[in-house]
Amino acid sequence: MGFSQALSGLRAAAINLDVISNNVANSQIVGFKSSRAQFADIYANAEVGLGTRLAGVVQDFSDGNIETTDRGLDLAVSGKGFFRFESAGEIIYSRNGQLTMDRSGYLTNASGARLTGYPAGIDFGGQPQVMQIPSVGLPAYATNSIQATFNMDTRSAIVNRGAVPFDPANANSYSYTNSVTLYDSLGTPHQSQMYFTKTAINTWEVRLVRDNEVAPEIGQLTFDGNGLLDSTSGLDAFTFAPPNGSDPMTVSMELEGSTQFANEFELAEIFQDGYVSGTLMQVNINELGEIVGTYSNEQERVLGTIALANFQSLEGLQPAGDNGWRETTESGQPIVSVPGQGQFGNIMAGAVEASNVDLTQELVAMIIAQRNYQANAQSIKSQDEALQTTMQLR
Structure with missing residues (x-):
């Protein structure tokens, strides 16, 4: 039977x-x-x-549905790709992006496996490494450049430099001044002044003074007949010798876009690249998988980039438990890259992929x-x- x-x-x-x-x-x-x-x-x-x-x-x-959580370390892959984790020397692939940061700065999942990627300064395409957020703060950075845009009042009187030497205390020795804060290599702020003096028709002298220390260099601006900046000289190296033990300073001025019209003196925009030291306050992850640190000095730095992996045959992956899979000969070798590149999807922070x-x-x-x-x-x-x-x- x-x-x-x-x-x-x-x-x-x-x-x-x-x-x-x-x-x-x-x-x-x-x-x-x-x-x-x-x-x-x-x-x-x-x-x-x-x-x-x-x-x-x-x-x-x-793909499962994407559900928002509003938690910064909850991540979802919108499209193809698996997160790549290292656990006890073994590589595990997962779509579960619920991460936490342990006391050593490693980004881990609920099982303690560590997320891998490319730390800052490591080129994509190599072997991904375990991602660790550095605990050290951001060191101070000395000002190297001032970028600004001004309008110089063409109606200003020409100052005869031979008869009136430059003197910051004498308002008749210059045409216009504006302030800027510079930082030395120790992060000490220095109140500084930029002085502009009309020395000829369409020609202006530029000086930079830091804490009453006058830089020996003298820059020059030349405008054309339409009031547009025609040429500059001597603006690439204003030097100072801070007395507080910091490194000597060399500051350039970039004044592209400045004009000379019959209007009041005006500062349209200004930026200098120096800053004080700062401690890490917050970590965010953008859609390209970049781990961005925000510091107490309002600076942001990319600390690394998350790696994603994909396979020729997903069905060949072997379940490893804890929402993870292992590669096998049937799945083929992993294709590893970063979010938003080639076939790989973007990262959505503050969201997870549901079952x-x-x-x-x-x-x-x-x-x-x-x-x-x-x-x-x-x-x-x-x-x-x-x-x-x-x-x-x-």
Whole structure:
């Protein structure tokens, strides 16, 4: 009698129920991917088939919905790519981007695996490294450049430099002044003044004074007949010798866009690149996977970039538990890059990728699997009744 066919059907239905139940149990798990049991018949050249067997369990790697959390270290990949984690020397790939920063500055998931990427200064394309946020602060940076845009009042009187030497205390020795704060290599701020003196038609003398120390260099601006800046000279190296032990300072001035019109003196914009030292206050991650540190001195620095990986055959990945997978020979070697490059999606911070399990579909599949189990059980019952009838023949 054909009990074996019905028994194989019972086993298949039970396995199918196990797979469906696992999907339902993980339907609310971030980054979880649902699975489907695939079955094949057993024939082996028999006149009647010998039943069914499990051909494999295949995972569905379609994207889940993106859900916002408003937590900066919750990350989702919008598109292709897996986060790459290192755990006990093993590389694990996951779509679960719920991260925390431990006391050593490592970005880890709930299992303690550490996120990998490219630290600042490391070129993309090499071997990703474990990402560690540096605990040291940002050192002070001496001012090297002043970028500003002015309008010089062409109506100003020409100052005869031979008769009136430059003197910051004498307002008649210059035409216009404006202030700027400069920083030395120790981060000490210095109140400084930029002085502009009209020395000829369309020609202006430029001086820079730091804490009453007059730089020996003299710059020059020349405007054309339309009031536009025609040329500059001597603006690339105003030197100072701070007395507080900091390094000597060399400051350039970039005044592109300045004009000479018959309007009041006006400062349109100004920027200098120096700053005091600062401590790390906050870490954010942008859509390109760049880990951006914000410091107490209002500076921002890219501390590293998250690495993403993808595979030629996702179905060949081996589940590793904890929402992770391992590469196998069937999956092929990982393709590693950074978010937003090539085939890889962008990073969404403050969001996570929900499970791609469709509960409605799973519950319907569970009913079908249950009915299939009952049908195979009924088949065994029918086989048993037929066998009893045969044994009762006289």
